Amino acid sequence: MFDSVKGFGVTFAHMFKKTVTVKYPEVRDATAPRYHGRHILNRHPDGLEKCIGCELCAWACPADAIFVQGGDNTAQERYSPGERYAADYQINYARCIFCGLCIEACPTRSLTMSNEYELASDNRRDLIFTKEQLLAPLLEGMEQPPHPMRLGNSEKDYYVSGVDNPGTSIGAEYSSTERQQQEASS
Numbered sequence: 598m599f600d601s602v603k604g605f606g607v608t609f610a611h612m613f614k615k616t617v618t619v620k621y622p623e624v625r626d627a628t629a630p631r632y633h634g635r636h637i638l639n640r641h642p643d644g645l646e647k648c649i650g651c652e653l654c655a656w657a658c659p660a661d662a663i664f665v666q667g668g669d670n671t672a673q674e675r676y677s678p679g680e681r682y683a684a685d686y687q688i689n690y691a692r693c694i695f696c697g698l699c700i701e702a703c704p705t706r707s708l709t710m711s712n713e714y715e716l717a718s719d720n721r722r723d724l725i726f727t728k729e730q731l732l733a734p735l736l737e738g739m740e741q742p743p744h745p746m747r748l749g750n751s752e753k754d755y756y757v758s759g760v761d762n763p764g765t766s767i768g769a770e771y772s773s774t775e776r777q778q779q780e781a782s783s
Contacts, residue, residue: 628712633695635713636688638731639706641755642762643747644739646676646732647707650683657702662692674743678752686728690716705756 619626628634639647650667668676668684676682700708718724735741748755748762 628714630712632712632714633697633710635690635711635716636699636726636731637709637711637733638683638686638728639709639733640735640739641678641748642739644735644744645678645742645746645755646682647705648683648686649677649679649705649707650681651704653702653704654699654708657698658693659696659698660692660694662689662694663687663699664689675745676742678746678748678755680752683728686731688726688731690724690726691721 641647648665650665652665652667655661655663655665664685664687665683666685667681670676670680670682695710697710700710716724740747746752746755748758
């Protein structure tokens, strides 16, 4: 007898608590600042890509969700300050487990994760994001690659100045829609 009443104690305790329902998608709760969402390939302040096509992120990925094919920079076409750049970069979000090991493996801090979490799709092919979808947008003062190096004569100049002028890795923790909302409210 007492056991059956005791079992309803949990139910009665929760009946009078305030509900925590969120009216998604009209109202969205803010994610934690260090939330692991969609990846972003960052740029240097002049617009060159930070990714050097080393493929370390692909090697570090336990789910085999990243594909990188490097290409060589030339004097006529320069996409990154190093000798190489990522000619083809893809992340398969049907496989990605959002562990962040790819971020840890990146030697140039070119790959970061944003707070964007709306990645659902009915089609598996839509979950394979290409380099064009992952690249950070060009900000004011940036030029679309390929172009010559503007921040110095060597790749070392880019990475030494990166502490003071990190390019688009500042703000990469916010999705493009959140950034637009912040700019509109300011």
